[in-house]
């Protein structure tokens with residue numbers, strides 16, 4: 001059975017055109033792009049073309065793009081490079097709601113003696129720019145703020161934040177893994193120094209990403225080896241995936257309008273219908289400054305994992321905002337940072353759509369979800385109690 005796939009922030013389907021474009025580079029055109037011979041040189045030219053395609057989507061120059069293996073590598077490279085090129089500075093600024101690709105690294109760096117500021121967010125997942133500005137100091141080596149949150153879709157004002165950092169001569173990196181391809185980005189219009197993206201979030205395969213490094217930014221490579229990527233990232237290029245990423249960026253540029261009209265309308269239909277049809281549920285995160293494809297909804301007094309299992313029976317794929325760690329269900333660090341009440345945070349589900357979703361997909365979820373929640377609540381020992389307690393509070 002073909003799934004109803006609403007988990008595109010986790011990973012996305014490889015676009016059919018993208019798959020077709022990359023296949024010859026797994027079969028016939030296997031030359032090394034750095035080779036002197038024509039056979040390899042033609043591959044090198046296609047890698048250059050892919051670099052141009054990625055740069056075009058971002059408003060960057062091709063030589064500002066470094067191909068990497070994933071978003072995680074791009075994030076790690078950016079932060080480590082900023083620290084290596086500013087050896088006198090020991091302060092890092094980030095937020096509590098970043099992806100583990102940033103937070104696990106900054107936790108490690110804190111152990112190594114760096115001072116790390118993890119800025120809080122408000123109940124809607126928003127950043128306070130004044131508080132951010134106050135945290136900037138002469139000792140700050142790097143600011144790393146995500147462009148859009150993977151769980152809630154909330155968009156941070158990274159362009160304003162980058163300008164504030166720049167005025168103080170501080171490097172600014174953004175993890176734009178969830179933003180690229182979904183909202184317009186033009187790096188000619190801001191002062192962002194480094195930006196991470198990942199192929200598998202925008203219909204290219206897993207295992208390829210890119211790091212944008214603004215011309216003139218001092219840079220220290222994370223992977224040292226051969227002279228690939230002008231010595232900025234060693235390792236023979238993952239040619240088929242790079243070709244795929246280039247075309248995926250091209251297509252994302254062409255389909256940006258669809259993403260922000262058609263996909264957004266489907267997301268809004270799903271969200272508004274569930275809010276009407278299911279009692280005691282709410283949307284997590286600012287509904288205005290948000291990615292067009294993402295909806296994070298909490299269903300009070302039910303476990304997210306239980307909802308996912310039931311959805312799975314209908315071949316509906318989504319994610320929950322809790323992670324089962326060592327036998328206990330912990331709400332996600334993002335929802336905790338937003339102060340979402342426990343009874344709500346436990347029952348949160350993230351739906352993330354793509355251009356491949358149809359009205360039929362959304363209608364299936366709208367038809368299925370109310371029954372699933374009603375059923376699970378009927379089994380929940382907390383529902384009766386919770387319902388009457390909360391009804392009392394409301395009354």
Ligand code: PLP
Pocket residue numbers: 009010069070071072073075099101146148149150175177178198199200207209
């Ligand atoms: N940053 C964000 C915001 C993400 O959502 C993800 C993946 O979920 C990553 C970084 C890591 O990307 P990758 O899976 O390519 O390493």
